[in-house]
Amino acid sequence: MIATSIFGGLLIGLASVCLMLFQGRIAGISSIVYRAIFQLKFESWALTFVIGLVLGPLLVAALNGPAAPVFDLAWWQVALGGLLVGFGSRLGSGCTSGHGVCGISRGSARSVVATLTFMVTGVITVFIMGMVL
Known part of the structure; x- marks a missing residue:
């Protein structure tokens, strides 16, 4: 399992470098989808x-079978969560991939602050949701 994660991380890094070298763009998913x-x-x-974002998971599911659901939410809850993440990404001038993968590697102080904010907010949210649910 750890080898798969390392391989996936290497592919993300390679894709980010290729996008920067060949297109002069940062691999921030929210900005790419918006564009x-x-x-x-x-x-x-x-x-x-x-x-590719859409077809990639479909290909994996076709080859390996569908993954077991990790959560049990209604479609509207998933859609609302996606909209809130999208809004937050635009409000924060980028998403976790843009700030965490590309921004930090370029030495951006703003990206370090944004990534730390994402992480701290995530920890607090998990803690609160663990108490509520």
Whole structure:
């Protein structure tokens, strides 16, 4: 299991480096999705990236069978969570991948602060939800 995680991390790092070298872009998922869906200017690399985000898990499920559900939530709760994450990503000028993977590796102080904020908020949320549920 740890080897799979290390391999996945290496692929994320490699994809980030390739995107920076060949497109001059930072691999922030929220910005890429926004660019592919909402910008009027067509950018094939962004659209290809978003298509890969959708097809990748479908391919894994087709090859390995569907994963067992980890949580039991209604569709509207999942959709609301996704909207809140998207809103927070725009409000924070980037998401965990943009700040955590790319920003910190470029030495961005703003990304260090953002990533620490994500982590602390996540720990607090897990603690509170553990008490509530």
